[in-house]
Amino acid sequence: MNGHVFIIGLGLIGGSIGLSILKEHPQATVTGYDLKTDEMKLAKVLKAINRTSNSFREDAEQADLIIICTPVNETENLMKSLASFNLKPDVIITDVGSTKKNIMTASTVLTEKGITFIGGHPMAGSHKSGVSAAKAFLFENAFYLLTPGETASIGSVNQLKTWLNGSKAKFLEVKPEEHDHITGMVSHFPHIIASSLVHQVKQNYKRQPLVSSLAAGGFRDISRIASSNPSMWRDITLHNIDTLKDLLKEWQQEMNRVINMLDGNSGEDIYQYFSEAKQFRDSMPILQKGAIPSFYDLFVDVPDYPGVISEITGLLAKEEISIVNLRIMETREDIYGVLSISFQTEEDRKRGADCITSLTDYDVFTV
Numbered sequence: 001m002n003g004h005v006f007i008i009g010l011g012l013i014g015g016s017i018g019l020s021i022l023k024e025h026p027q028a029t030v031t032g033y034d035l036k037t038d039e040m041k042l043a044k045v046l047k048a049i050n051r052t053s054n055s056f057r058e059d060a061e062q063a064d065l066i067i068i069c070t071p072v073n074e075t076e077n078l079m080k081s082l083a084s085f086n087l088k089p090d091v092i093i094t095d096v097g098s099t100k101k102n103i104m105t106a107s108t109v110l111t112e113k114g115i116t117f118i119g120g121h122p123m124a125g126s127h128k129s130g131v132s133a134a135k136a137f138l139f140e141n142a143f144y145l146l147t148p149g150e151t152a153s154i155g156s157v158n159q160l161k162t163w164l165n166g167s168k169a170k171f172l173e174v175k176p177e178e179h180d181h182i183t184g185m186v187s188h189f190p191h192i193i194a195s196s197l198v199h200q201v202k203q204n205y206k207r208q209p210l211v212s213s214l215a216a217g218g219f220r221d222i223s224r225i226a227s228s229n230p231s232m233w234r235d236i237t238l239h240n241i242d243t244l245k246d247l248l249k250e251w252q253q254e255m256n257r258v259i260n261m262l263d264g265n266s267g268e269d270i271y272q273y274f275s276e277a278k279q280f281r282d283s284m285p286i287l288q289k290g291a292i293p294s295f296y297d298l299f300v301d302v303p304d305y306p307g308v309i310s311e312i313t314g315l316l317a318k319e320e321i322s323i324v325n326l327r328i329m330e331t332r333e334d335i336y337g338v339l340s341i342s343f344q345t346e347e348d349r350k351r352g353a354d355c356i357t358s359l360t361d362y363d364v365f366t367v
């Protein structure tokens with residue numbers, strides 16, 4: 001498609017959307033605006049946009065499509081600013097925020113002026129922030145939830161989907177309340193649980209410092225999202241606070257059930273509890289196609305000796321496997337380190353893992 005796209009907020013999500021739009025619609029002019037000038041410049045270098053904004057107002061007024069990719073509280077403020085501009089009459093405005101009820105309510109400043117607003121939320125992401133972490137294929141096979149405002153026509157929804165076609169996401173229309181309830185359960189509430197688990201370990205750490213060194217794969221998997229941007233999650237939590245309070249009450253009941261089960265000291269009950277959870281989780285699509293990880297990281301247990309990094313990169317280079325990032329994680333205090341290697345695709349990660357395991361004795365693992 002040809003036209004002017006204006007992306008506001010050039011972080012992980014804004015950058016990924018820009019990359020996917022430019023991949024699919026190379027003729028489009030994709031202008032980006034961010035409060036952080038450096039992020040804006042980097043977005044252009046990384047080809048997530050092909051133009052940096054000189055004037056927020058002028059670029060908004062020129063746009064055929066405006067995509068707001070800022071934290072949700074900022075999105076509400078930005079909609080007020082946009083409503084005061086002379087936007088094109090057929091402009092489509094959308095957002096990518098993780099909550100939808102408050103956003104849709106706030107969007108009435110636009111819709112009462114006849115401007116089309118379609119709420120959006122790509123259900124994929126990462127604990128990483130910033131445009132440097134953006135990927136064109138971040139949303140591939142993921143659900144992309146849409147909450148069209150009452151005044152949004154079918155034509156405008158289809159037009160938005162065409163603009164976002166390059167994301168290769170699966171679009172699904174939902175009601176804002178339904179959206180917040182479901183994402184509250186499977187995304188926002190787990191964030192609270194992950195953070196509170198880390199708090200619990202932190203409390204114990206004061207008495208037993210060894211606990212942080214011994215926290216291994218299980219803890220790493222369940223606590224990864226606690227490393228996300230706290231201000232983004234503060235805003236999400238404030239937007240969905242009632243759902244979260246209800247879920248916390250349900251969780252307390254669930255924990256009481258677990259305490260009673262442990263008081264009962266029955267191996268059969270404990271087995272059933274874990275087994276039921278395993279069966280249900282194993283049947284969920286999170287483990288199937290459609291929920292690809294956002295980043296294809298491979299972790300390699302390597303001894304800490306000079307030259308180990310070039311040994312590994314040399315092996316991968318020989319097999320012509322491209323890597324996008326490499327770093328040693330300082331998670332261990334003994335002689336072993338963990339080398340984290342990021343690949344572009346799942347296939348590259350698999351080839352990388354096969355290459356390293358067949359040519360070395362090092363253990364590899366993914367999270």
Ligand SMILES: NC(=O)c1ccc[n+]([C@@H]2O[C@H](COP(=O)([O-])OP(=O)(O)OC[C@H]3O[C@@H](n4cnc5c(N)ncnc54)[C@H](O)[C@@H]3O)[C@@H](O)[C@H]2O)c1
Pocket residue numbers: 008009010011012013014033034035036039069070071072074078096097098099121122123124125126127128129130131229232236
């Ligand atoms: N991170 C995820 O996994 C994920 C997934 C789906 C949706 N989301 C939603 O996407 C949105 C962006 O998240 P992200 O992960 O890209 O965050 P991010 O921190 O990587 O990027 C946000 C960017 O917005 C910019 N910004 C903030 N206020 C601004 C303003 N007033 N004007 C212009 N720029 C402004 C920041 O400088 C930053 O560069 C959030 O609403 C979040 O809820 C996040």
Ligand SMILES: O=C(O)C(=O)C[C@]1(C(=O)O)C=C[C@@H](O)C=C1
Pocket residue numbers: 097098122123124125126127128186187188225228294
């Ligand atoms: O993978 C992660 O780190 C995420 O937290 C991504 C995640 C999620 O909960 O699945 C987080 C918030 C978004 O709104 C959508 C996706």
